Amino acid sequence: MHDSKIAPEVLERVRAWRGKLHLYDVIDGARTALIVIDMQNHWVKEGCPGYAPGAVDIVPNINRLAEAMRSAGGTVAWVRMCASEDVIKGWDVFADFVARDGFTGPWLTSLTEGNTGMEFWHELDIRPADEIVTKTRYSALIQGASDLEARLRRRDIDMVIITGVTTNTCCEATARDANMLNFRTIVVSDANAARSDTEHNGSLTNLFNLFADVMTTDEVLDRLQGAKELERTLTSARILSD
DSSP states (O other): OOOOOOOHHHHHHHHHHSSOOOOOSOGGGEEEEEEEEEHHHHHHHHTTTOOTTTGGGHHHHHHHHHHHHHHOOEEEEEEEEEOOOOTTTTTTTHHHHHHHHHHHHHHHHHHTTTTTGGOOTSSSOTTTSSSSEESSSSSSSSSTSSSSSHHHHHOOOOOEEEEEEOOOIHHHHHHHHHTTTTTEEEEEEEEEEOHHHHHHHEEEEEEEHOEEHHHHHHHHHHHHHHHHHHHHHHHHHHHHHO
């Protein structure tokens, strides 16, 4: 598990701007989606081309969040990356960053439908009622990458909670686009993973500054429970006023 830390100067700036550390005190489960990014064998299974050490460590927290989200009436969406040669046509700059002998080929093969790398990690608690989304770019919410935004809009979702791998690539890209699309966005520090603490914490710092609230799993669960308590209080108040 990463030693998650946000740069002190950013914490100070956020407190000064917002008057408090966290934006969201209550999470309304019915209007919230847990977005789990790329928890596929390609990144989680040792020996696969994209293996990120520590990715498996966040599985229990992701499962805890998924169970709590369902209990609160929320949505759970499992997003997987497909990067076959056919899919990434028209994305030539991808190769500029990763192309070298013995690298690009295994990645594209691993992330082609029907191969082991495309499959979700076997310890994830995926349920039949959950959403399964396939994306073709780093961000699940950039135009043309997937139909995730449309699915969220149909469910009247206005908040997304981002988890998965890797923090500084697909998770950060999705979180940034979520903010740009006017979703209230939370990134879970101990339910995201990267290849190093440096990359993980750099991403959390960037996101916390202007794009997303950053919380631990326990902080999210506390606020989600608060939403249920608030609902019960409002229901009781309505009954008393009738």
